[in-house]
Amino acid sequence: MEESNRYVRLFNDIDAATVATVALILVATILLIVVSQRGLNWLANRLHGQLRFRVFALVPLTRLMILIAAIVIIVPMIIDPSLRNMVTLFGAIGLAIGFALKDYVSSLIAGVVSAVELPYRPGDWVQIEDTYGEVKHVGMRTVQIQTPDDDLVDMPHLKLWDTPVFNANDGGPSLQCVASFYLAVEVEAGWVRQALKDVALTSAYLKVDAPIVIVAEEKPWGTHYRIRAYPVDPRQQFLFVTDLTVRGKRVLGEAGVKSAVLPPDTVLDAGGEMSRPRG
Amino acid sequence: MPSPLENAAPDPMKVVELEAFTVPENTPRSTSRRLFATLKTWLTGKRDAQRQAIDEEKLRKLPEVRLAHLVPPVDWSPAADDLAEALDAHLARSPIVFFITPPYGGHEAVVAHWAKKHGVALAVPPTLEALLTGETRWREQFAFMGEADGPRWALPALERCLLRSTRGIHGVRAFLTDALAGKLGRGVIGCDSWSYAYLAHLVGLEGVPTLTLAALEGEALAAYFTQAGEKGARLTVYSARTGHPLVGEGPSADASQHELQILAAHCRGHLGVAWHYWRERLREPVADSERDGELWLLDALAEAELSNDTGDVATLVLHALLLHGGLDDRALGEVLPYSHHEVLNARLALTRRELVVEHGGRWQVAPLAYASVRALLVSRNYLVDPL
Numbered sequence: 001m002e003e004s005n006r007y008v009r010l011f012n013d014i015d016a017a018t019v020a021t022v023a024l025i026l027v028a029t030i031l032l033i034v035v036s037q038r039g040l041n042w043l044a045n046r047l048h049g050q051l052r053f054r055v056f057a058l059v060p061l062t063r064l065m066i067l068i069a070a071i072v073i074i075v076p077m078i079i080d081p082s083l084r085n086m087v088t089l090f091g092a093i094g095l096a097i098g099f100a101l102k103d104y105v106s107s108l109i110a111g112v113v114s115a116v117e118l119p120y121r122p123g124d125w126v127q128i129e130d131t132y133g134e135v136k137h138v139g140m141r142t143v144q145i146q147t148p149d150d151d152l153v154d155m156p157h158l159k160l161w162d163t164p165v166f167n168a169n170d171g172g173p174s175l176q177c178v179a180s181f182y183l184a185v186e187v188e189a190g191w192v193r194q195a196l197k198d199v200a201l202t203s204a205y206l207k208v209d210a211p212i213v214i215v216a217e218e219k220p221w222g223t224h225y226r227i228r229a230y231p232v233d234p235r236q237q238f239l240f241v242t243d244l245t246v247r248g249k250r251v252l253g254e255a256g257v258k259s260a261v262l263p264p265d266t267v268l269d270a271g272g273e274m275s276r277p278r279g
Numbered sequence: 280m281p282s283p284l285e286n287a288a289p290d291p292m293k294v295v296e297l298e299a300f301t302v303p304e305n306t307p308r309s310t311s312r313r314l315f316a317t318l319k320t321w322l323t324g325k326r327d328a329q330r331q332a333i334d335e336e337k338l339r340k341l342p343e344v345r346l347a348h349l350v351p352p353v354d355w356s357p358a359a360d361d362l363a364e365a366l367d368a369h370l371a372r373s374p375i376v377f378f379i380t381p382p383y384g385g386h387e388a389v390v391a392h393w394a395k396k397h398g399v400a401l402a403v404p405p406t407l408e409a410l411l412t413g414e415t416r417w418r419e420q421f422a423f424m425g426e427a428d429g430p431r432w433a434l435p436a437l438e439r440c441l442l443r444s445t446r447g448i449h450g451v452r453a454f455l456t457d458a459l460a461g462k463l464g465r466g467v468i469g470c471d472s473w474s475y476a477y478l479a480h481l482v483g484l485e486g487v488p489t490l491t492l493a494a495l496e497g498e499a500l501a502a503y504f505t506q507a508g509e510k511g512a513r514l515t516v517y518s519a520r521t522g523h524p525l526v527g528e529g530p531s532a533d534a535s536q537h538e539l540q541i542l543a544a545h546c547r548g549h550l551g552v553a554w555h556y557w558r559e560r561l562r563e564p565v566a567d568s569e570r571d572g573e574l575w576l577l578d579a580l581a582e583a584e585l586s587n588d589t590g591d592v593a594t595l596v597l598h599a600l601l602l603h604g605g606l607d608d609r610a611l612g613e614v615l616p617y618s619h620h621e622v623l624n625a626r627l628a629l630t631r632r633e634l635v636v637e638h639g640g641r642w643q644v645a646p647l648a649y650a651s652v653r654a655l656l657v658s659r660n661y662l663v664d665p666l
Contacts, residue, residue, distance in 0.1 A: 046587055048659040173660055198445045201481060204595045204615055208480045208662040232660050236591065243616040251445050 056122035110157035127166040175234035179244035222260025292358035338562035355385040359392035369488040374461040383551030390469030394433035404439035413446030438474035438604035471604035472664035494548020497540030520578040555646035605641030
């Protein structure tokens, strides 16, 4: 009897009015979240440059603030928020999580951390494990990443705990792209360097005020040249790399520059570098 | 009796250093009015037709002949005189001086006029063929020009020496490197402000004296349009929105400044662009008016519409046209990463929307679209001009 009284004291008297109020708050919370998410996404998709990324960053933060506000309002209506009650409640919740919902709740908590620490925001280009693409939506449990092949990948936030997140533009419009050229050793490196720089300088996609760097690296089979430059908009990265590659090949071809010839058993050291713009 | 504006008519073509150039600002009243109109249009989906002093249906466009008398093409020769004065100081400390203006800003006419007046040799830009093949012999003409003391040559339109392709930048880069080193003697280079911005990154023009025309405020625009028309005509231009006279007989200084300051701010103080807006908005009554020579200025800015979701191809075409001070279809295809067919389609679509017009044998961003195109390119982080 005493045990059941203790649990009864944990909760306030819940009457029909309380239930209706809680339901109303929940509906309002859902509505607010839907409206704010859609509204901010709609607005951000109509903006460009830095402003676009700032508005995108507001999406998960706004949702988190609305959720916290709803919890702060609802919890005292259901539970008497004394220290003893809170310890009891959190103990019970912790037990349930520990046995059944560990990963799910871990993702939810990581989602809260991601909204504060911002390791990725909508509009960012990230690589998590083998997935590279644009962050389309940062949800409560997962982050949605759209790959260049147009696949939508739902990545649980809990990856944050133990997996590095490679963020190519980190909430800004600057995203470095790399175009690689593999040339024979005997080609005059100074000429190639200037020619490749001119290729970057004359690209329509080039972000002119960002640096252009030509990197040359000697390999046993030839010389590996890379153009490192930035497109005006991160979304143009594949078009930019393609433009650099196509025009670079043309310039080098017209000058009679020979490509490197790889021995049949050599594996490219760049490993999948060309599968994505960064390298 | 001269109007108050005529009494204190500011110089409409004052040459200043690039660092001294400042863009006119909207008056607080006009900013709030536009914000309110935008909000109202957004909420109601209809354009604001508030408080028009005259029904626009009672007005009509002026015949071309009359328009040519009332708003004749801008005579840039006064700027050439001002340029001559400014050059005296700058050419003493630098082998070359740039004179830049935005599209329709008259740099080519000003430099050519100055060169003719002072007997300075005019350099001829390379042909498109030379730019496409990377042939740089056009630079040789500078070695044989003029006397050793004083300015030896003038190149009125440097943008004609540039094509944004690996071959098209060779000549201009070599030319500017030699010119900056003083190997070509003293010279004056006219250049489109957009090409100048690109060349500043390509070659590095830091510290090179660069002159431009000062931006015109609303008052200066009113004074210019008052004096630009046919001599001896008693013309008065009224605002279609307020009914107040803007220029001509007894303009209300406040109304005139307010209306024309909006225009000045919208055109970033560029006379060449403002001139097109003025021409486009000028109307006369359909019926005979009691007032002789009565003219009206429409309130709307008569702009070509540029949607915020303009695609990449269209944006790159507009940007390429600005960077080169206009291009023909063949050259346009050479500077963009698309097939000539795609570029032509994009250019045709832009022409149909009146965003691109033919100007001097090349396709150029239309003057009435210039402000919105520039705003679009700024919002998308593209390279823009310093003016």
